[in-house]
Amino acid sequence: MAKIPVQFRLNGTDRAAFVDAPETLLNTLRRSLGDFAPKYGCGQGACGVCTVLIDGEPHLSCLTLSIACEGRQVETASGMASGPELHPLQAQFMEHFAAQCGFCTPGMLTAARSLLDKNPNPTRDEVIEAISGNICRCTGYEPIVAAILAAAGSPGLRRA
């Protein structure tokens, strides 16, 4: 099958790939662009580990056609740190032991980032709502919610 060229901005850098027609963004990110932060969990939209931001809004990359991302902004957990400096969410996830196996973490960080970008001081219910599409099999969610609430209050948030 002929490959189709697609270009989009990934974590602030212009990237291009040749994709199969029905290829998902998740496969393009992992197989062609070397971004392994978004994971393949269910392929069904149910677990949220593949969550990325497209034009600033959370989307499931396992259900998104790569060619539909032409010219758009795609952001993953890989782009959250600036150099060696962690994003406040990443720092608070470590601080609060909000990851065990870590499989859900990139999707959780992305979903949480989208919330804090729009609403820097969310309530606990708003945090729960924001990560309601993301399943964690390990932590019981409490440390994750605590980490996100802590990051919300952190002075580094605005800068990030």
Next chain:
Amino acid sequence: MLDVRSCATLSEAAGILSGDRQAVLIGGGTLVMRDVNEGRLTEGTLLHVTDPAFRRIEAGGGRIELGAGVTMGMILANRELAFLHPAARAIGGPAVRNMASVGGNLFAPAPYGDFTVALLALDAQVVVQAGFGSGRATPLEEFLAARERSGSALVTSVQLSRPANPGDFHFRKISRVKPKGISVLSIAAHLPLTGGRVAQARLAYGAMAPTPIRARGVERALEGKSLDAGAIQAAKQAALEGCRPATDAIASEWYRREVLPVHLGRLLAGNSR
């Protein structure tokens, strides 16, 4: 082999859909792409519409038109559509809502289709375009009855009237997992009052039949009544008319039949849960 075609206009997409039995329109893809990932959809052409009209919202006046490609996220971002927010918010988590389209929801099998339940209680019309030419508006209820056969036609938009009093419109999704579990059932009701009495009641259910359905028995029971205990009791008694719920992973048929009248009663009594 599975191919993808981008369509710059709605009529291009409608033309391909009518002429090619193996063409599948992709709205947000939340259901179509599952089939691709699972290997259930391996042949044919996915049609991806880039026409801006597909995602247009006209909500300024009394007549509202939502392009079929409008997502739940776009509805939630629109203040003029506040009365539809509870129904849009009922669908999946935030990422699903940024993808799930109004058009796709019309085709979502039970127990999905929660947004369509709201549209049904608002007497919405579905604009269907088969082949080139302009679209035809069909009452949503008729569209749903023929849904399995409307496979090859493009839905371009849905049209509805803004409720004169948004407070007369109620939507409730009953699920076991909060905040984003799949529906045990959903209920939408539009209960305009004239002189304290219900006039032109519209009620609809999701997950109580293979497609969202109107609750005609309840509509009859409430017509011309004030919403007092007697009317609510009569509505509960008529609640199950026409229902054919399924047993699935979320709930059994028995359970759905048991809890529907309870939740209907609470909705009509104005209880918050």
